[in-house]
Amino acid sequence: MIECKNLSKRFNQFVAVDDLSFVANKGEVLGFLGPNGAGKSTTMKMITGFLQPTSGSVNVCGIDLFENPIAVKQKIGYLPEGAPSYDEMKVCDFIRFIARMRGIDKNQINTKVDEVVDRINLAKVYYQRIETLSKGFKRRVGLAQAIIHNPEVLILDEPTDGLDPNQKHDVRELITSMAKDKTIIISTHILEEVHAVCDRAVIIADGKIVADNTPGELENMSRFHNAVTFDANIDFSLLDEIKNLSCVRDVEFDSKKSKTTVFPAQGIYIFDEISDFLKQHNISVTRLTMEAGRLDEVFRSITLENKEVA
């Protein structure tokens, strides 16, 4: 469990993190979302004990970070942004080094290293120098060092940044497979990732939390939530008729793709109404879909709105 209370960080005049409070529970994957420079990494650096907060407190698994930083660091596995490691070292030497630094018993190092190499699929590059590895493998080495001691808390700063779709998929599967008995925080600005792995999404903008919801709830905030889209050649007069239905708030028509999007009033379910309407008027529709909501649109509206207020 991670509990942050009124966490703030100022660099001279610049406020990087502003009075942040949240709790992440065991078994939960918490996603930190936000534009670049919003304070995601700074928050992570404070939780992991790298940066001293200007004010506020951090509690990890019941231990106060400032009373016992070493004990807290023992509980955390951390993948810093860009997955730094020693380029000139071999993968095996690097993982062993981290295992020793984490105080893993001499007799157990071999089994622990084997376990993690197996889990992250590093056998192929085990004796290779880290500088010769591809980006994807480097990231995996970073993940391996983060989980070598089977930590209760995992903090991953942009774990999939710069990876190809297959590698992204692998990393996400790994995170999901570990989620059950750990507390995991990941930061990302890839919104599809929130859906793929996160139970909860915390959106940060300008150092403040502007939303803290499940991915589903965030989608509900979208104006596209329950919107119905269909492809058909349709008269403008009929579009006006749809617009005047009581359950419809607005209609958008893209003449280039002959695509129409119907927005419901207050996000209610209008799929049946629209499909009935189209049938009644004998309009041949090539595609008819209902949208769950668009995270990127919610993200934009929340983070930009916040900026305008500030």
Added chain:
Amino acid sequence: MSPMNAVIRRELQGYFSTPIAYVFIVIFLILSGVFAFYLGGLYERNQADLAPFFGFHPWLYLFLVPAVSMRMWSEERRSGNIELLMTLPVSQKDLVLGKFFSSWIFVGIALFLTFPIWISINYLGEPDNGMIFASYIGSFLLAGAFLAIGSCISVASKNQVIAFILTAVICFVFLLAGLPLVLDFFSSWMPQFMVDAIASTSFLSHFGSINKGVLDLGDLVYFVMVIGVWLYATSVLLDIKKAD
């Protein structure tokens, strides 16, 4: 294995997995021999001692030690590894000491490899081996003091070239603190007792007295203190600089 030992081991591995170690050792061995025989006239002066050999060590260290110390922390900061190191359950003291000791051990290995010159001088005559031993200790301590300075400067700058030059300059000032070259700069505007204090910090005079075969406790304590102070400064500076 304690975390400090893990750091020492990794750092030593780091030195020897890059050409740095071999270049350093080879250059050190060649130059220390060349200086001793050609500039110091070790052979011609017909005395069974190694004074000409040890006499050039401060000047060799002046440009070789900064080359060892320059990447100690600056590289960690540049690569972002510092974030990894400092979020491991290890105290900062272990990191600072571990890195310092590994560099000191490394220079110690280079120094140890000069033993053929000791064998040669014993073959040629009957030197005072106690004095030679003391000189080795003195040389090792001097290298330690330079490395401690280098450790602190390499935290201050992410740029290794800057770290190299600054370390060399600061070591140079400390080395010559007792000579007019440095003292004249201070004596014009500082009270005499402070000038005397600066003069007493001269590495060269402390090194020289050990070199004469006098392993005085004062000189030992002096070098240990210098190392301690600069390593403490390293730790303080790390707190300030680590996040930049």
